[in-house]
Every structure is written in structure tokens, then in C-alpha cells.
Amino acid sequence: MAEVVPCGSLYCQKNCYSRQLTSQVVSCSPGKGGEYEIVLVDTVLFPEGGGQPDDRGTLNGLEVHRVVRQGAKAVHFTKAPLDVGGSVNIEIDWGRRFDHMQQHSGQHLITAVADRDHGYKTKSWYLTIGETNRCYIELDTPKLSADEMESIERTCNELIRQGVPMTPMWYSTKDPKLEAVRSRGLPDDFEGSEVRVVEIEGLDVNMCCGTHVSSLSHLQCVQLLYSESKKGSTLLYYIVGNRILGYTKRAFANETALNKLLSVSMTEHVDAVEKAQKNSRITSKACRNQLREIAQLLVYKHLHSAPRDPVACVHRDDGDNEFMNVMANGLTAEGVTVLVTVGGSSGPGQVLLAGESDFVAALGPKVMDVLDGKGGGRKGRFQGKVSKLEKRGEAEELLRKNMKD
Known part of the structure; x- marks a missing residue:
């Protein structure tokens, strides 16, 4: 063998x-x-x-x-x-392999340029799986300016256009030239008498076992997307080659969809979205005010009904926490036990049970069992999320039965 x-x-x-x-x-x-x-x-x-x-x-x-x-x-x-x-x-699977070759070789290039031109060492890097994702390099600087990013990207793409060779080589573990090779050290379980290094001609020699392009021209292009600070370092996000082509296609598809949705051209997207957000905030505020007024009217109606019902069970599909609290505050102050639910007429939603402390503490978990939910509370309040709002009637029967008892 x-x-x-x-x-x-x-x-x-x-x-x-x-x-x-x-x-x-x-x-x-x-x-x-x-x-x-x-x-x-x-x-x-x-x-x-x-x-x-x-x-x-x-x-x-x-x-x-x-x-x-x-x-x-x-x-x-x-x-x-x-x-x-x-x-x-x-x-x-060549598509996966070549994508990894482009992203990995791009990392070597960006690392070498950032070190040579700006003195920033690479502490680590991450190659994401999938052509829609972004890779990143962790640089040993707390901040990377926009001018520095532009400089690194410009230099990388100039070297790509020059078609600089990228070549794997094997050095003896005893070769003194290894001392000048960029390296993070050999793995603990390394076996063999030779070490593989990858050279970008005239720029970098790096100890590496990965697969790489033979010429920087095969990277096509490097795009530095953005950077973010992280505990004294900077994460520099990038994509290379075919990922840029895919990114461009997706960006154009999004642009076309937004043109149609916003009825404006690409140059007006930001203004149109800001206007839509402003209108949405105004509408949301108006809806919240209306819900609050509806809750107040329901409280008034219940308190002035004759005879007054000691239990108020109210549901509102479009209700929110403020709606539930206005109902509970207004009615419990007059001795009424309140069960308020919000969400769809069936399925998931929220519930608030409010009233006399001992009664609520005893019935709250039982109501949650009926509505298939989880929650908690104190001082006359029991609140949580449920998944079976269609059983509101059973929860109301449970309250009324125990009120009589």
C-alpha cells in the first residue's frame, strides 16, 4: 500500500x-x-x-x-x-473552492498592504462560508480612517491589475529563511520536515496551508466594505472577486425594487425613506393616542354601566401595552377585576390580569394555563405572552366562577 x-x-x-x-x-x-x-x-x-x-x-x-x-x-x-x-x-465542488481561494488570497493581499503601508498587523481573520457573506480581517489598531481604507483598497487593486504572481513554496523546517516569513506559528500536531509558505512576489511571504490563486489578477477586484472597532482592534470587512459580482447583482435588484416601491430614482432613496419614516412616526403616534382614548372610553363605559360588572374582559386586536395598562389602572382603582388581551382573535398575543392581589396571584397561573402562555407579576398584576387567544372565553369563565366562589 x-x-x-x-x-x-x-x-x-x-x-x-x-x-x-x-x-x-x-x-x-x-x-x-x-x-x-x-x-x-x-x-x-x-x-x-x-x-x-x-x-x-x-x-x-x-x-x-x-x-x-x-x-x-x-x-x-x-x-x-x-x-x-x-x-x-x-x-x-469548484465553485466553493474558487470562492475560498479568492477570499483567502485577498486576505493575504490586504494583510500585506495594511502592514507595509500603514504598519497595521493582522491579529486574526474570518472567511465566511457562502457567496453572500462578508469576510473580515482583525487589525491591531483601534481605528481605521476612511482615507486609510481607501489607500489600502486602491493599492490592492493596482497590484491585481499588475497581475502579480502568487506562488506556494516549501521550506525546510531548518531553513533560516523561515525566520523572515510572516507566521502565527505551526500547529501543535504538525508533522513533517517541510513548511508550506505562500509568496506574493515582491510584497509578502506568509506561512500558510491554504489554497490560493496563482496570480493576483485572478482575484478580479477587492472591495473594502466598512470597518468597526472591537476591544482595541479594528474589524475590516471585505469581499473579493465573484462575491463582488454577486453583491452588485443583488444591489441592483434591490435598487430596482426600491425604485418601484418608493416611486423615485436611486439618488432619491434616502430622502424618500426618511420621509416615509417620519410619516410612519406621526401615524404611529396618532394611533397610540387613539388607542389610549379608546381605552379611557371603555373604562368610562364600564364604570357607568348599571349594574356594574365586577369583572371586565376586554380584547383588542391592535392593542398594545399602554392600552392594557390604561384599562387596568382605570378599572382596578374602582375595584373591578380586569382581564385584557391584545393580538389576533386567535393564536399568539399578550394578556394582563389585574385586580385584588391574592385573587390575581391565585388565578394568574391558571389563566396562563388556559391560554397556553407564560408570565408573572406582583402587587395585583399578572402579565405574559400566550399562544391561544381563541380560549379567552374559557379564561373569562374561570375568573367569574372563582369570583362567585
């Missing part, structure tokens, strides 16, 4: 653009949850490492749903076994 290629020298790391490979199964053992852990002589599927997520693909058509590094081995996780010693055709 052939020996396993060490994890730092996998085919995928030497030939990052290859999409398939024929290899041989070295071992296949049962894992947890019905999984099988398969080790091959070599693989075109990258195991998670260096901040880069693992690849997806197939082994003889069998889906690989995870690839991890275990010491010097790359372990492929599948839902079915493969025969040890058998030949295996490995195919990669």
Missing part, C-alpha cells in the same frame, strides 16, 4: 486549480453518527486549515460532507464506506 501524502504537501496545495484526481483508499473506518472516515493516498479536496474552510466534493460519486486534518492525514467524511485499496476518483 502506498504511503499517505503528508497534509502539508497535498495535491490540492500543489495544484490549486485542479478539479479532480484519481487516488487510492488507504483506510476506511466507521465514525460517529453513521459516518465513515476515509483516508486516501492523496487528495484534491482541501481539509480545513489556515482559516480556510474545507472543500466539498465526491469520491466515486459519494458525497464528501467534511474534510479535516488529523496530524499528517486528510480525513474525508462520508455516509457510506469505500473499499480499502480501491481506486477512487475525487471531484471537487
Whole structure:
């Protein structure tokens, strides 16, 4: 049986653009949850490492749903076994891989430029999964100015246009040149006599196990989106290459939809939204005032009815907390027990039971049981959220029965 290629020298790391490979199964053992852990002589599927997520693909058509590094081995996780010693055709999910290559290589570029031109070191970085998400780099500065962001982005894209080569190399662990390589150190379980480094010609040499583009021109473009401060550092959010194309398509679709909804052009979106928000606040305030007046009228009507009912059960689909409190305050002051519910006529909503303290404390949990909710309270109030407002009638019967008792 052939020996396993060490994890730092996998085919995928030497030939990052290859999409398939024929290899041989070295071992296949049962894992947890019905999984099988398969080790091959070599693989075109990258195991998670260096901040880069693992690849997806197939082994003889069998889906690989995870690839991890275990010491010097790359372990492929599948839902079915493969025969040890058998030949295996490995195919990669190229869309996912190339996206990771672009985002990871973009991180190297941004990190190098931020360090060289501004003296900001990269403390960590995060490559998000999915082409709609944003990656970020954590820089060791509490603040990044707009001018600095513009400078970093401009320089990165100038280097992309120049098509600067980006090349993986292997150094002996005893090579003194390793001392000059940018590195966060080798993992504790590292095995082997060679270390993989990635060079951006004339700019940076970085110890890294990830897959990368061969030329910065393959990044297409770098877009720095925004930055935010975090505990003395700055998180710099970015996207690269195809993610920018996807972002542009989504932005245009949103622009087109907003043009139609707001009946204005893109340049007027902000003004139109601010106007709509202002009108919404005015309308909301008017509605709250009307609800308060309705609650006051209901209180007045109940108190001046003859004979006065000792229990008031009120429901309002469009009610809110203030509506419930106005009802409770106005009626309990005159000795009336109040059950107020707000929300739809059935389904979820809110409830407030108010009245004599001992009575409310005893009946509050029972009302919640009837309406299928949770809540609490004190001093003559019991309030919470419920999921079965259609049982309001049963809750009212419970109150009236216990009032008689």
C-alpha cells in the first residue's frame, strides 16, 4: 500500500486549480453518527486549515460532507464506506473552492498592504462560508480612517491589475529563511520536515496551508466594505472577486425594487425613506393616542354601566401595552377585576390580569394555563405572552366562577 501524502504537501496545495484526481483508499473506518472516515493516498479536496474552510466534493460519486486534518492525514467524511485499496476518483465542488481561494488570497493581499503601508498587523481573520457573506480581517489598531481604507483598497487593486504572481513554496523546517516569513506559528500536531509558505512576489511571504490563486489578477477586484472597532482592534470587512459580482447583482435588484416601491430614482432613496419614516412616526403616534382614548372610553363605559360588572374582559386586536395598562389602572382603582388581551382573535398575543392581589396571584397561573402562555407579576398584576387567544372565553369563565366562589 502506498504511503499517505503528508497534509502539508497535498495535491490540492500543489495544484490549486485542479478539479479532480484519481487516488487510492488507504483506510476506511466507521465514525460517529453513521459516518465513515476515509483516508486516501492523496487528495484534491482541501481539509480545513489556515482559516480556510474545507472543500466539498465526491469520491466515486459519494458525497464528501467534511474534510479535516488529523496530524499528517486528510480525513474525508462520508455516509457510506469505500473499499480499502480501491481506486477512487475525487471531484471537487469548484465553485466553493474558487470562492475560498479568492477570499483567502485577498486576505493575504490586504494583510500585506495594511502592514507595509500603514504598519497595521493582522491579529486574526474570518472567511465566511457562502457567496453572500462578508469576510473580515482583525487589525491591531483601534481605528481605521476612511482615507486609510481607501489607500489600502486602491493599492490592492493596482497590484491585481499588475497581475502579480502568487506562488506556494516549501521550506525546510531548518531553513533560516523561515525566520523572515510572516507566521502565527505551526500547529501543535504538525508533522513533517517541510513548511508550506505562500509568496506574493515582491510584497509578502506568509506561512500558510491554504489554497490560493496563482496570480493576483485572478482575484478580479477587492472591495473594502466598512470597518468597526472591537476591544482595541479594528474589524475590516471585505469581499473579493465573484462575491463582488454577486453583491452588485443583488444591489441592483434591490435598487430596482426600491425604485418601484418608493416611486423615485436611486439618488432619491434616502430622502424618500426618511420621509416615509417620519410619516410612519406621526401615524404611529396618532394611533397610540387613539388607542389610549379608546381605552379611557371603555373604562368610562364600564364604570357607568348599571349594574356594574365586577369583572371586565376586554380584547383588542391592535392593542398594545399602554392600552392594557390604561384599562387596568382605570378599572382596578374602582375595584373591578380586569382581564385584557391584545393580538389576533386567535393564536399568539399578550394578556394582563389585574385586580385584588391574592385573587390575581391565585388565578394568574391558571389563566396562563388556559391560554397556553407564560408570565408573572406582583402587587395585583399578572402579565405574559400566550399562544391561544381563541380560549379567552374559557379564561373569562374561570375568573367569574372563582369570583362567585
